[in-house]
Amino acid sequence: MGYTTSTEIDIPKTCKAGVVENEGPDFKLVVEDVPVPQPGPDDVLIRLNTTGICYSDIHYMLCDLPIPTMSSFSVRSPGHEGAGVIVALGTNVTNWNIGDRAGIKPAYDACFNCELCWSGKETYCHESPQIGIQFPGSYQQYLLSPARYTSRIPDGVDDFSAGPIMCSGSTIYCSLKESGLKPGDWAVFPGAGGGVGHMGVQIARAMGLRVVGIDGGEEKKELCMKLGCEAFVDFTKVDDVAQEVVKICDGKGAHGVFVTATSASAYATAPMMTRISGKVMCVGLPPEGTAIAGADPLLFIGKNLHIIGTKVGSLLDTQKALEFASRGLLKPIVEVFPLSKMPEAVAKLRSGKVAGRLVIDFNTWE
CATH class of the missing domain: 3.90.180.10 (Medium-chain alcohol dehydrogenases, catalytic domain)
Structure with a gap:
């Protein structure tokens, strides 16, 4: 055989x-x-x-x-x-x-x-x-x-949780790790109510970050606030999303923006949400040719802006994401x-x- x-x-x-x-x-x-x-x-x-x-x-x-x-x-x-x-x-x-x-x-x-x-x-x-x-x-x-x-898959993590963590949880853990953000920093998630974003909210909160969710609709808002967002910005109701995020984040902007959404607008506005030395973490995959991650070079220079892309998580990233779940800190x-x-x-x-x-x-x- x-x-x-x-x-x-x-x-x-x-x-x-x-x-x-x-x-x-x-x-x-x-x-x-x-x-x-x-x-x-x-x-x-x-x-x-x-x-x-x-x-x-x-x-x-x-x-x-x-x-x-x-x-x-x-x-x-x-x-x-x-x-x-x-x-x-x-x-x-x-x-x-x-x-x-x-x-x-x-x-x-x-x-x-x-x-x-x-x-x-x-x-x-x-x-x-x-x-x-x-x-x-x-x-x-x-x-x-x-x-x-x-x-x-460790004990205490059921298959309905473990399956999504294999990709979504591991991927966003990897991005959070690579961002280098520290406890108390502001982490903003465009697409916070989605499959990757809602796990990012939970892991970021478990890491001691202050979390702002961006998404559209009351269902997404309710989910994001339940999972630990300090604030939620509804892009269907707020005219200037970036300005609202900066206002929430001490009037200075986010330390890190984790773009888990795939829209051109999410990528276009992300650099405007950061503070000096802020980081835009590119996670969501837009269709080819539909979005640009970046901004005018003057903004990069003036804000010491960092644009960083991260792929799916490694073996170790997957293990770490599963550990968050086994400790009750991550529940898809x-x-x-x-x-x-x-x-x-x-x-x-x-x-x-x-x-x-x-x-x-x-x-x-x-």
Whole structure:
């Protein structure tokens, strides 16, 4: 058989997966049966209980980012934030046991033989492929993961929380860490009520930062204030969002603005919200060519402004984000959909009307 499984675990020949038809602006997602893969010598096979639905998945299905398409790798299922249990082990795998809880992250693997990998920047490694683009993603219930790059889910963190933390929580933890902000500093989150933003609010608060949320609508405001924002700015009601943020932040502006929104306006206004030596952290992925992160050079010079981009979190970042959750300091707010409703969940996220994170329950059909 070439791998190890348990007589107590029945591994089917096929499993359900959300697959993309007609990728591009008119893409369609359907749920159908696909073959269950067999692990290679260094892989584990994971049966997912949950997967989060991330807006990056929408980008991949729309093909609106400057990256290769899913179809160019013969991949049909996106997704990169899954949580479940290991049901089979490759013959070389000794650091995992069948039944262990495990998570899937955006980065599929890394070379572990370059300075980026050695310095904890392995998600930037040139040999770090992306799951859900180059390999089948977490919209598929049974999928493979390299044993060395699979994340352990700690006790006390349920799969409905762990799945979204694999991407959203880890990504925003990484950005907060790289910002260098200190307790008592002001952290502002455009897109604070979204999947990444609402976790950023919680982690920033746990780090001792003073948090301002920016988003639109009463539902987002209620969520942000509940999670620990000191103030909320509703961009649908406030004429000059940047001016209002500066006013809230001691009249000087934010120490850090974490742009988790993907709109051009969010990126355009962020530099205006900072104080002297402030940092604009670029996190949200706008469609190619639709936004600019920056400002007039005179503003950069006059404010000692820093513009910094951060990608998805590393193995260590993921572990740290999960630790916040295990300590009760991070609790993703999720809306759960049954497996048959995965297309509806994707459509809802694409519409931009989601507070928190959408999660698919693979163990419930409808």
